[in-house]
Each structure stands twice: as structure tokens, then as C-alpha cells.
Amino acid sequence: MSLPPKPIPLEEAWERLLSDVAPLGFVTVAVRDAPGSYLAEDLKARRTQPVTDLSAMDGYVVRSDDCVGPWQVIGESAAGHPFGGTLSAGEAIRISTGAHMPTGEVAVLLQENAEREGERLSINGKGEPTERHIRRAGYDFSDGQALLGKGTRIGAAQLALAISSGHGELAVHRLPSLGVIDSGDELSASLDNCGPNQIPASNGAMLAAMAAPYTSEVRALGPVEDRMESILDAFDAAASCDVIVTTGGASVGDHDLIRPALEQWGAKIDFWRVAIKPGKPLMVGRKGSQIILGLPGNPGSAYVTAFLFLLPLLRRLAGSLSPNPSTIALPTAVDIGHGHKRREFLRAVYREGMVEPLGSQDSGGMHALAISNALIDRPSLGDEVKAGTSVPVYLLENG
Incomplete structure (x- = not known):
């Protein structure tokens, strides 16, 4: 019996796993269906935000060359209901946060710095009108401006930006599908019928939960008993998945059948030992464009190796340009x-x-x-x- 190969360093394992992996093809989806996906192309603004100058605070607007007062209040600008006229010397309008500024060179007197009696407005001595509280047109973004780069993951804030910048649809990479196979005669799928020599099968559910944010489908195909025929049947059932992940049976014991089963199934083994703890018996194989990860069976080892290898692989297939975790x-x-x-x-x-x-x-x-x-x-x-x-x-x- 040949000796097992020397474990490889983590960075080498990452390189060998991900170097030839390209994002899956892209699809165009409604923008509200995009969260969780990665952009397949740069996102550029299709409109300017804001389209005109807005007030950043509640208060009053006066002309910039007329900041001493007093003034006569002649109208109001509220969000969605702009003031339609222009200001002359000695005039002011009430303004709300987010409301359009009137045309011309103007300044804002904060509400807390104002004193008003009827329509007569004056300064209460705490501050003067200023242009600092004006949000200028296009301060957030302008039509045609690059906003987010290809490979950006769409979350809640990115969704809001895409909608605000005029996008009803987005080109995103297809999320990968995953087949999960947990193996071992000691595993029981039923809590009610878990015998004294068994333990509840939890690895499959754990990996499915970890992978769900980065996948289009997670197909649970275990627990599978330690028989070559059963493992091969599970591989056949996952043949259409982009990625297969197994737990248990990836070492060199008499009952560790994942590696020989993969080879019999037609997969080519790339590497199967990494110099980390927990998780040394980790295996990577390929069959065509499909990638197979064999993780250890102990839950701590399965979790750590899934965090370090499965999630980066799924993120890369989904379109991430920086799929590895960072410290x-x-x-x-x-x-x-x-x-x-x-x-x-x-x-x-x-x-x-x-x-x-x-x-x-x-x-x-x-x-x-x-x-x-x-x-x-x-x-x-x-x-x-x-x-x-x-x-x-x-x-x-x-x-």
C-alpha cells in the first residue's frame, strides 16, 4: 500500500482549488431578485441623484447676498412639493429636509437658529444662513458614473443603489447548485429511530445552511451508508450539480470509500491532504466541469474546511473576484x-x-x-x- 501524499499548505490548496474556476454564466434578473448574486458587469448610473439641489436640514431659505434679515416668509418647499418661484431681497421660504432648493444663489437658516412671528423671520442670534446645508445636484452620483464593479455582491444597500440609479434589471452570474452527501454507517436520518450505535446526521444540514446564501439549490443526498454502491448512487443523483460536497470517508481507513468511489465514478483527484488542523483529510476532485469536495466527518473539521474551501469555491462560481475569507x-x-x-x-x-x-x-x-x-x-x-x-x-x- 502506497504512502499517502504529503499535506499541502493552505495557500497552495486555495490556488489549486480556485485557479481554474471561472464564474458561471450570467442571467438578467429583476433588480429585486438580485440580492445574494454577484454583478456580471459594472453598474453605471442611468440618472443623476439628486437631480437638483436639495436641503439637508429643516429651516428657511434666503438669498446668499441677503443673510442679515429680517425677512418675509412668502412660501414653502416640501419634499415632493417644490417652491415654484424665486427669492427677492428680504424674502424667505420655509423648507424641509430633502426638499428642492429654489433657483438662484441661496443659503439655509437652520430651524433652531430662526425666530418667527407670523410671516416675519429673523435670526435668534445662534447662527447665520449658510450654504453648508445644501445637497448639490449630482453629489451622490451622476448619469453615466461607474457605481459598483463587476463581482460586487448585491445586498440591501447595493439593491437600493441599483434602484435609485435607474436599474430595473441587473446582469448577475448564475448561482451554483450544490449536492450534499454525508456518509457513515453511524449516521441516522431519523431522530426517533436513532439507535444506540448511531448519531443523528447533522453535517448535511449544517453544510446546507452554510452554503444556502451562495447557491441556487442545495440537494441533500444523505446520510449514505458505507457501501460503494450506495456512495456511487449518491454521486449519480448529484451528477447535475455544479458542486458536490461530502463529509466523512475522505481519509485512508478501511471504511473510507469516498476517494475510491470518486475514482470509480470517473472523477480525477487533484489533492486530498491539507496541512491544517482541523481538516487534514480534505479531498478535491473534478469530473468535467463539476468539482467535488471531500470534507472530514467530524463536525468541527467539516465546518472549518467548509468555511475555508466550500464557501470560497461557491463564491467564486457565483462571480466573486475575492472569494477567500480575510482576517x-x-x-x-x-x-x-x-x-x-x-x-x-x-x-x-x-x-x-x-x-x-x-x-x-x-x-x-x-x-x-x-x-x-x-x-x-x-x-x-x-x-x-x-x-x-x-x-x-x-x-x-x-x-
Whole structure:
């Protein structure tokens, strides 16, 4: 029996996984159906915002060359109901936030700086009219201006910008479909019929929940028993998916059948060991344009490797130009010991500006995984870290 290959570094694994992966083809969708998708082309404004000068505050408008007062209030400009005339010396109009400014060189006297008796307006001594409170035409964006780049993910704020800039439809990349296969004789799909030698199958549901924001469909195809025929049937059922992810059976034990099943199914294995903890037995295979990820079966390992590999792959297929997660530097609340041989991702809790690794880092522990909201990236053989020292941290969506 040949020895297993040497585990490869995380960055090399990312490169080998994503270097040849291109975003899926694009579709045109109604703008309100675009959230969660990535732009397939740059977004440019089709109108100017605002189309004219607006008031940024409640108050009164006077001419810029007539800022001493008193004035006679001759009208009002409210949002959606502009004042139609022009101002002469000694005249003012009431104005609301967001309302059109009258034509000409004008200034705004804030409501709190104004004193009014009937239609007579004067300054109460706290401030003078100023042009600082005018939102100029086009200050937000102008017709034809580039607003968002290709590869931007559409969220709530991006949706509002697209609508405001005149877009009823958007060209976005197609979201990938995913087949999820959790395998193992110990897994039970039924909570009511979970025998003493079994555990409830949770990995499939966990991965489906993680992947849902980046996919068009998640097809649950497990749990599958440790039989070659059952695993091959599951692969056949996922043959139309853009990505297949498995958990369990990706190592080299007698009952680890994912790799031989994939090879029998016609997939080519790219790599299957990465120098990280948890998650060393991680496998990447390809069959045509389809990509298969084999993740470890322990839930902590499955979660971490899905965060580091499955989600970046899905984001890349969906059109992201920067699919990999990024770290931020946060001070650790406690001392952290010397690093181990493999690069380690410690489940941790981030609160009050500091991050603290959890006491239990066992990859089979689901309680620790569920209460963590961060991963501390510890380098291989890293030095001891004292409390208060900044460390690289990935923030998770658990929090």
C-alpha cells in the first residue's frame, strides 16, 4: 500500500482549488431578485441623484447676498412639493429636509437658529444662513458614473443603489447548485429511530445552511451508508450539480470509500491532504466541469474546511473576484501556547473587542462549535502569544 501524499499548505490548496474556476454564466434578473448574486458587469448610473439641489436640514431659505434679515416668509418647499418661484431681497421660504432648493444663489437658516412671528423671520442670534446645508445636484452620483464593479455582491444597500440609479434589471452570474452527501454507517436520518450505535446526521444540514446564501439549490443526498454502491448512487443523483460536497470517508481507513468511489465514478483527484488542523483529510476532485469536495466527518473539521474551501469555491462560481475569507487583527484575551506542527484554526469567542479561544478544540465537539463566532489562525510552530497581543482572526457568521 502506497504512502499517502504529503499535506499541502493552505495557500497552495486555495490556488489549486480556485485557479481554474471561472464564474458561471450570467442571467438578467429583476433588480429585486438580485440580492445574494454577484454583478456580471459594472453598474453605471442611468440618472443623476439628486437631480437638483436639495436641503439637508429643516429651516428657511434666503438669498446668499441677503443673510442679515429680517425677512418675509412668502412660501414653502416640501419634499415632493417644490417652491415654484424665486427669492427677492428680504424674502424667505420655509423648507424641509430633502426638499428642492429654489433657483438662484441661496443659503439655509437652520430651524433652531430662526425666530418667527407670523410671516416675519429673523435670526435668534445662534447662527447665520449658510450654504453648508445644501445637497448639490449630482453629489451622490451622476448619469453615466461607474457605481459598483463587476463581482460586487448585491445586498440591501447595493439593491437600493441599483434602484435609485435607474436599474430595473441587473446582469448577475448564475448561482451554483450544490449536492450534499454525508456518509457513515453511524449516521441516522431519523431522530426517533436513532439507535444506540448511531448519531443523528447533522453535517448535511449544517453544510446546507452554510452554503444556502451562495447557491441556487442545495440537494441533500444523505446520510449514505458505507457501501460503494450506495456512495456511487449518491454521486449519480448529484451528477447535475455544479458542486458536490461530502463529509466523512475522505481519509485512508478501511471504511473510507469516498476517494475510491470518486475514482470509480470517473472523477480525477487533484489533492486530498491539507496541512491544517482541523481538516487534514480534505479531498478535491473534478469530473468535467463539476468539482467535488471531500470534507472530514467530524463536525468541527467539516465546518472549518467548509468555511475555508466550500464557501470560497461557491463564491467564486457565483462571480466573486475575492472569494477567500480575510482576517482581521484582534487582541487575544488570554495567553495562547506554542503552535503545533500543523497550522491550526482555533474556535474562539469574540466579544468586547477581544478574542478568546475556547477550552475545547476537539473536532467532534458541536457545543464549542455552536458558541464560537471566530477562528484564530495559528501558524505552524508559532511562538507563544501573550494576552493583549493581536492575532489574525476570521469572523464567523455564528455571532
